[in-house]
Amino acid sequence: MAEISRLSRRTFVFGSVAVAGGVAFGSYGRAQEAPKAAANPLAAGLAPDSVTFNPWVEISPEKIILIAQHADKGQGVGSIQPVMIAEELDLEPGQFEVRFAGPSPAYYNSGFAHELAPFMAPDQSPEAEKARAAALEWLRKSGLQMTGGSSAIPDTYDKLRVAGAVARETLKAAAAKRSGIAVADLRTEAGNVILPDGAKIPYVALAAEAAKIPPVTDVKLRDPKQWRMIGKPMERLDIRPKVTGELKFGIDRVMDGMVYAAVQLNPNKGQPIKSYDASKAEKMPGVRKILKISNGIAVIATNSWYAMKAAEQVKCEWAPSKYPAEQADHWKAVGASFTSEFLGKQWRNDGDVEAGLKAGKLVEAEYRAPYVAHAPLEPLSGIGIVTDAGMEIWVGHQSPQAVQQIAAKAIGMKPEQVTFHNEWMGGSFGHRLEFENVRVLAEIANQLRGTPVKLVFSREQDFLQDIPRQIAMARYRGSVQDGKIVAADFQVAATTPFKGLLERMGTVSKDPDSQLAVGIWNVYYDIPNYRSASYEVQGLSPSTTWRSVGASANGFFTEGFMDELIHAAGLDPLQARIDLCKIPIYRKILETVGEMADWKGPLGNGKGRGVAFVESFGTAVAEIVEVTMTDAGIRIDKVWVAADVGKVVDPVNFENNVQGSVVWGLGHAMNCEITYANGAAQQTNYHHHEGMRLYQCPVIEVRGLENDFTVRGLGEPPVPPAAPALANAIFAATGRRIREMPFNKFIDFV
Amino acid sequence: MLELTVNGIKHQVDVVPEMPLLWVLRDELGITSPKYGCGIAQCGACTVHVDGHAVRSCQARIADVAGKAVTTIEAVGHGKLHPVQEAWIEHQVPQCGYCQIGQMMQAISLLTLIPNPSDDEINQVMSGNLCRCGTYERIRAAIHTAARKMGGA
Numbered sequence: 001m002a003e004i005s006r007l008s009r010r011t012f013v014f015g016s017v018a019v020a021g022g023v024a025f026g027s028y029g030r031a032q033e034a035p036k037a038a039a040n041p042l043a044a045g046l047a048p049d050s051v052t053f054n055p056w057v058e059i060s061p062e063k064i065i066l067i068a069q070h071a072d073k074g075q076g077v078g079s080i081q082p083v084m085i086a087e088e089l090d091l092e093p094g095q096f097e098v099r100f101a102g103p104s105p106a107y108y109n110s111g112f113a114h115e116l117a118p119f120m121a122p123d124q125s126p127e128a129e130k131a132r133a134a135a136l137e138w139l140r141k142s143g144l145q146m147t148g149g150s151s152a153i154p155d156t157y158d159k160l161r162v163a164g165a166v167a168r169e170t171l172k173a174a175a176a177k178r179s180g181i182a183v184a185d186l187r188t189e190a191g192n193v194i195l196p197d198g199a200k201i202p203y204v205a206l207a208a209e210a211a212k213i214p215p216v217t218d219v220k221l222r223d224p225k226q227w228r229m230i231g232k233p234m235e236r237l238d239i240r241p242k243v244t245g246e247l248k249f250g251i252d253r254v255m256d257g258m259v260y261a262a263v264q265l266n267p268n269k270g271q272p273i274k275s276y277d278a279s280k281a282e283k284m285p286g287v288r289k290i291l292k293i294s295n296g297i298a299v300i301a302t303n304s305w306y307a308m309k310a311a312e313q314v315k316c317e318w319a320p321s322k323y324p325a326e327q328a329d330h331w332k333a334v335g336a337s338f339t340s341e342f343l344g345k346q347w348r349n350d351g352d353v354e355a356g357l358k359a360g361k362l363v364e365a366e367y368r369a370p371y372v373a374h375a376p377l378e379p380l381s382g383i384g385i386v387t388d389a390g391m392e393i394w395v396g397h398q399s400p401q402a403v404q405q406i407a408a409k410a411i412g413m414k415p416e417q418v419t420f421h422n423e424w425m426g427g428s429f430g431h432r433l434e435f436e437n438v439r440v441l442a443e444i445a446n447q448l449r450g451t452p453v454k455l456v457f458s459r460e461q462d463f464l465q466d467i468p469r470q471i472a473m474a475r476y477r478g479s480v481q482d483g484k485i486v487a488a489d490f491q492v493a494a495t496t497p498f499k500g501l502l503e504r505m506g507t508v509s510k511d512p513d514s515q516l517a518v519g520i521w522n523v524y525y526d527i528p529n530y531r532s533a534s535y536e537v538q539g540l541s542p543s544t545t546w547r548s549v550g551a552s553a554n555g556f557f558t559e560g561f562m563d564e565l566i567h568a569a570g571l572d573p574l575q576a577r578i579d580l581c582k583i584p585i586y587r588k589i590l591e592t593v594g595e596m597a598d599w600k601g602p603l604g605n606g607k608g609r610g611v612a613f614v615e616s617f618g619t620a621v622a623e624i625v626e627v628t629m630t631d632a633g634i635r636i637d638k639v640w641v642a643a644d645v646g647k648v649v650d651p652v653n654f655e656n657n658v659q660g661s662v663v664w665g666l667g668h669a670m671n672c673e674i675t676y677a678n679g680a681a682q683q684t685n686y687h688h689h690e691g692m693r694l695y696q697c698p699v700i701e702v703r704g705l706e707n708d709f710t711v712r713g714l715g716e717p718p719v720p721p722a723a724p725a726l727a728n729a730i731f732a733a734t735g736r737r738i739r740e741m742p743f744n745k746f747i748d749f750v
Numbered sequence: 751m752l753e754l755t756v757n758g759i760k761h762q763v764d765v766v767p768e769m770p771l772l773w774v775l776r777d778e779l780g781i782t783s784p785k786y787g788c789g790i791a792q793c794g795a796c797t798v799h800v801d802g803h804a805v806r807s808c809q810a811r812i813a814d815v816a817g818k819a820v821t822t823i824e825a826v827g828h829g830k831l832h833p834v835q836e837a838w839i840e841h842q843v844p845q846c847g848y849c850q851i852g853q854m855m856q857a858i859s860l861l862t863l864i865p866n867p868s869d870d871e872i873n874q875v876m877s878g879n880l881c882r883c884g885t886y887e888r889i890r891a892a893i894h895t896a897a898r899k900m901g902g903a
Contacts (some may be wrong), residue, residue: 074848075845076845235842238847239839240839242844242850243850243854244823245822245824245851248782249848252776252782286766303769303778304786305773305777375882378785426846426848426849427882458789459786459790460789652842656888660884662884663884664884667884686880687792691880693880694876694879695873697890
């Protein structure tokens, strides 16, 4: 496709940045010892007469265990990942147990390869494919195991089906050996190898024999037409236990002899405690002990509530914050960062932007996105026990190896001395990529060696210690002439979410934060003179990955401002985007969402529609929001979403995830910000930072397209278009442009 | 010692009278289906029934519920799934699922008071239950389905 190769050539300058470890992950790989060949971690603890074919399947004479490689934060991998194995292994739901992967380089995330390679998502040029292959090899060597970046399905779509097929064919080989019947005459169904006469040999009965033969690795994956489960509506495996209340989240785990801990930590994030007075707290009911830890105090009690109540009553003197104490100074610093000193990278420079800006009517605007919190409903928690031999920790986390590193460092041990068990999570949205609960739990348990400690953050501590989404500002200019967009110059200044996370994982990166490129680099509109750059603000609040990361702010800026340019050019917001979009499958997404909404231009009568289109993590999503201006404020009536993921593996969960992403994007755009005063976040519970509640939730109609050349992730990409589509709808209904989140600072919502 | 009846079973608990019911259930009795989310009645994850009415257990002092009948999700279906639970499964409402026990306890209470609620009534009664995953459309649909199952519609 001519358009794509033109984009590739344009971006090849960017492509000259070192591929392996150059862009997204900085020097993470260099900080790790590259394992030679990742051993199957299931082999180590294998019971007698049991077999493991690969890191995802284990069969004993009693049961079949399938490993969900990624962490389940609610997105459904604890169901779809075992189902993808079961599809090829011919197992039915209920015939196997699901466990989460422990830390091992065998579970490296191949799904990051596309994000690592500096080529745009639709680019299938040989150069792009070569870069992706190099990135994949680097990932394999680094052994980086992480849930994030909407990578769970791209990572596992092929490898789990292969894992299931290898297990199936090896079981058939074992059955052939036992029965003397040729493999070609055997088939498998519902956990059994079936002989030609209809006799069944259960897989579990073949475990011991299968362990004695080499795994059959030359397998052919089934034609998708034969699939029983993938791509069809199915009941998620975790739905029933979540509805009956039987499913245990991390916070629900108990252990014999455990004590309960709650903390009060320095709200000036990352700073130590100077002194404290616990004279009142130590006399409170249920309190056993009060411990000093590096950045606060911990109360040990007989019950979480006693511990939380007492922790509130400890008077602490804190070291002051390293970042500005007051919010206004944060914005001032962001505004002062659009200079060469802070330049992260100029991501694109097509044509002659300065000449283009002089050619037509100039449009200029400043946009803002505040800090926001993650605040998953299950607060941070964990159970840990430290002995002289090491630490064992049970905590819901997206980075198993990083948990080992952080905990080990906190107690002066080696990462391999930390045994990690993952847990079902009550949401994350990026919160459980950070480590405050892990480090704090390790410090507490280390002072109580031999005793299991259950740590639960109060909601207030969870908010106060949340490392928020980046704060960001955009200064955009563009010009229009004769109904055409002639030039666009997109400059963004923000704190660095991904570099910040890497630094806290122990890896300082000198590379630009590639997340700040998302939404200003991968823009697919044909604008002849186009420039974009990111500036990295220094010295502010630590920032981290918040569902959809860079695009959560940049998508709003770019699609809000594109709407302004399109309006200035006198064009229809949807048709103009379709006409400008140079990627055929992306045009199709825009056309589809237009068909779904029956878009026919302005609605009148206080109603307005806005459209937005953003690609993030390789998945392109178009959304239309319809609003009505009422006497009480803006009411969101309906949202239409079209997303292309190459293959919809689980249609029900697909719809649920898209709807949830839209609620996330809209709710925070309307209602949420974190602001600092005296160095502490001012929002400490949900009445300050609600997101969306049910009464504000519109009908959200979803369509999944399957035109993309590869299988894409979905956990984040529907988030970024929601905010700009809402802002653009509000403009269409009221004539008012909102350029700063949260919108409720400027307009009321019903 | 305070006496408490949970799901028809009597328990003796030795805690201060102001301890919220939530923490007695979770940490003293090991009933972890009511969840801690906010501690100030802003999220509804801790919702249980006290004498048949939805109550935020993080706000109910144990001394005030002693002698009353506390019901958690384990007992709403009397050994089977409650129609609301069936509807939640049919619509595959949960994502992370952490809020959903509280959502269902609130929905059961709603359907007891209003057997066939309108969307507006659902909005009013259910908006105190926060869902960070954004499952609201499915919650609304599941409540309508449950109303039909329970003969209200």
